[in-house]
Amino acid sequence: MPDVGPTTVLPRRPLTVGELLDSAVLLLRGQARLLVPLAVLLAVGEQLLLHPLRLLADARPPEWWPDLDRLGWAWLLLAVGAGTEALIIAVLGNPAARGAAAALLGRRSGPRELVRPDQARWGATLPAAAAVGLTVCLAGLAGPAWFVAYGLLGAVVPALVVDRVPAHRAPRRALALAVRAGGRAAGIRLLGYLGWWLIRLGIGVGAYHGLGLLGLFDLSAWALPVATATWVGVNALAYPALACLDAVLHLETRMRTEGLDIRLARAPAGAPEPALLAVPR
Template identity: 50%
Template sequence: MAFVRATKLGGGVQTGVLPLRPLTLGELLDAAVALLRGHAKVLLATGFVLAVVEQVVLYPLRVGTARPPYMFPYDDRLELYWLALSVGFATEIAIITALGGLTAQAAGPALLGERSRIRFRGGQFGAVAVLAGAAGAAGFLAAIACGVPWFALYALIGLVVPALVIDRVGPLRAIGRSMVLSCRGGLRGAFVRLAGYVAWGAVRVALGIGTLALIDLAVDSLDDDIAWLIAGTAWALVNTVAYPALACLDAVLHLETRMRTEGLDITLSRARATGRPPAASLVL
């Protein structure tokens, strides 16, 4: 992917996939897709592996809990159905958090118009893995409680890994910084993250149920295990794109929120004007 250096766009300087100015929701989503496109090989490959592992974990929990094609739960399996949903929510939040370790590496150079290769780094990998595991555990508890707390958790911790990787703060400070940034501007960051999740969630549900509904029209009946296998395959494929895209949105949103509320765009412009390395301005 070619990055454009210091060109004008909509009143702001465009140095990469992200203009140096506050963005609308649509522009944020576009920037996230552009970031994903620029590092598609690594992000999609990693997303595919994690999405397949997720479906393998969830398959035994799902079989026999709901009737295809619309997956309404059986009356005598409500507890197991809710457990499967909760584990699914936990794996989602953990995977997106883990992928943030890669997308955050790409976002800084992309903002500055620099080419970069993202890779797994030893020390940083450990911290990201711990945060992803903690997010998954917290996500499971929030989901199994009643479901609603999970969405609040998802909205507030999305910038944890970008804060760790881009701002280079410690894990504990990254958690607090994510919550602070997400709540600024009337919870703008939190709502943007939820909007991205809902958009991709609609695609995933439609694809999984739609695939089963089409097959159900052609086949007289499907056993539950086959139905869930088909749905799981469809979800694994769409999650291969959805999870990295959501992680890209987190990285882009982190930088945009810093521009909107901390003047990062001004700091970077001054660094360029005075000949200082702009990358140093990303670090707190």
């Protein structure tokens, strides 16, 4: 059975918060050969995009803490950074969600399967990810509204590629799932982000200053490339991990609130996988 054994990526039952975090890590381990290289490319693009704003905000490495005398630019930098993070996580959510769906059905999907365009719906995913990033960016300009936007939009891409809903219904579907059970999914998504933010901050800043203590080169002269490379490396792990959390959280929420596990147990043998997980229209 696919839900037996301690190393199962996604058991067919509602999970605790700790089990969800474990499932996300297991999914990342299984899909790292695809998700991490893709995340590296996206993280490099993010650093290039943010660089001009960092100069305008006088944000210096490795923390990239801006000059508060340039509050306007600093605020814009934080909002754009939040938007790019949300966009990248949403893009990575496409292969992560398909990998999680395969794991729920008791099999492991390889990188070749996940890069094929069959059933991937990239044409709908990329605009949806851009819309998620823009929404989070605009919410970031409003300060605390960022928390609401980020928490509510985690299931947009999984709803597209797993639930097979039309693109215009995906945001509404994501919002509905996020607020069920007292907003449990939204809260867990924010918890996961906070945990990985602390890990990213600790590793990013610690690795930078650790290299300085080694005294191998003049760190002040290489501050920008060293900090950029450090943050790309950290984000290349954190972003896929958060995408995997979105994927397993989406399917777990469906099992918890829609009885997806019962539906799968009663499904006739030989039913096509997309039909097993798709939401009836």
